[in-house]
Amino acid sequence: MTDDDAVFRALADGSRRQLLDRLRARDGQTLGQLCQGLAMTRQAVAKHLAILEEANLVAWHRQGREKLHFINPVPIHQIARRWVTQFDQPRLDALAALKERLEAPGTTDDIE
Amino acid sequence: MTDDDAVFRALADGSRRQLLDRLRARDGQTLGQLCQGLAMTRQAVAKHLAILEEANLVAWHRQGREKLHFINPVPIHQIARRWVTQFDQPRLDALAALKERLEAPGTTDDIE
DNA sequence: TTGACAGGTAACCATTTGGTTGCATATTAA
DNA sequence: TTAATATGCAACCAAATGGTTACCTGTCAA
Secondary structure, eight states, rough: HHHHHHHHHHSSHHHHHHHHHHHSSSSSEEEHHTTTTTSHHHHHHHHHHHHHHHTTTTEEEETTTTEEEEEHHHHHHHHHHHHHHHHHHHHHHHHHHHHHHSSSSTTOOOOO | OOHHHHHHHHHHHHHHHHHHHHHHHSSSSSSSHTTTTOOOOOOHHHHHHHHHHTTTEEEEEEETTTEEEEEEOOHHHHHHHHHHHHTTTTTTTHHHHHHHHSSSTOOOOOOO
């Protein structure tokens, strides 16, 4: 509950979901790149990114004077596991099992 | 964006997620029942339920002087479809296809 | 018919949120 | 070295949010 909260809050804002969309389209963008075309100041975008970082949805890496942002899909998957798959039992139980079997071989990341 | 927004906003609050949890545990509860044990006035709970209604996550039906609340899993599924399954392509594409076959009417447990 | 019960409505309040402006700092290029 | 570039930080602001109290309405049972 405590950890999900940051993710749900982060996803609650349309601008932040838009930022995630942009990163999903092209990962590793700088703050400046992420600002382009948005009707918002750079500082506002930076605040949104900070909230996404707090929710662990975005990580970054400094390169010179630039800050490269990377998306992290794990928290959303975790939430989906706890919320969507439970939502209508038991039809999706079989699905969850299948999902694990599908994702298991050769995958190293988001399945704990 | 416009329709998802209400759902994301509704899910952003912990009290509202708790209400959904309660309805998931037992569907069709009255306002009074949903208030029990919560550290919040009835009016506050009613406001939360109104927000869940706006997001189409909860529907209700009047029975005498009582208001029975029912959960609707569809919006969360829609969001999951648009967000989770897109999040790491293409590994989950096969999963989405399977999901549709699983969820198609008439299919129960016949996959294994 | 008259309370008691379930819920609705409205005014109000403190805090959070999403945004701004202004200025400071660090890195790169000329 | 100097100027432009990329980002950081802080103060401030309006509006939204989550909650309250107070009172009103409709329904059921005695």
